[in-house]
Amino acid sequence: MEALPRETIVDVLEERLREDILTGRHPAGSYLPPERELANGFGVTRTTLKHAFGRLVHAGLLETRHGVGTRVRDFLRLGGADLLPMLVRHSPDWIGEIFEVRRSIGALIAERAAARATAAQVAELRSLLAAVGNADGGDPVQLADAEVHRALARATGNRVYVLLTNTLFNAYLPVRAALVGPFQDPRTAHDRLEPVVEAVAARDAEAARAAAGDYLSTTERIMLEGLARPEGRRDGAR
The missing domain is CATH 1.10.10.10 (Winged helix-like DNA-binding domain superfamily/Winged helix DNA-binding domain)
Structure with a gap:
């Protein structure tokens, strides 16, 4: 212990x-x-x-x-985005605004990744996606899912997208335990994210953006429901 x-x-x-x-x-x-x-x-x-x-x-x-x-x-x-984890600890209300940015930036990253990803990066994305389905559920799936999004950001070829992705994940840390809802079942989490990876692999930027938008909206709804529960509020207040 x-x-x-x-x-x-x-x-x-x-x-x-x-x-x-x-x-x-x-x-x-x-x-x-x-x-x-x-x-x-x-x-x-x-x-x-x-x-x-x-x-x-x-x-x-x-x-x-x-x-x-x-x-x-x-x-x-x-101030800069590095203040976000502290602000979320102060008030989980910041999460709603973070999710708004997550939706727009995440969809744009998927679109750019579809246009620019190399064969090696596509192979990495598929490998990391498989790791989501093979994880134990909950926290391990959440972490595996995050690695897919970091790889998507790297596939854009734009390092600023990588840093923005890292910033958004860091902002979740104070309430991370309350946001684990979409990642409880590994196969469901895998299947939810697979259309984004496959659209990137197919070099279909429009489909990648749409798939990412669907993924981000769905997981946001589930995470906000978890955060709204009394136990979620207590986790966020720690």
């Missing part, structure tokens, strides 16, 4: 500050209270506070200027 991670004071403080920022208690552009005041208010040392600040600076929520103070960044104007 794996030992459960222990929350440190810095972990708790980081979470408290992050929630205060994302809920607007500390709005974008505002300066946080002086370090001494904040440390006293939270009952922590200034060293602990600085560690929490450092994490939030790295996450793109704060910026610190020596002699000026610590200001809340406007993450919606200045």
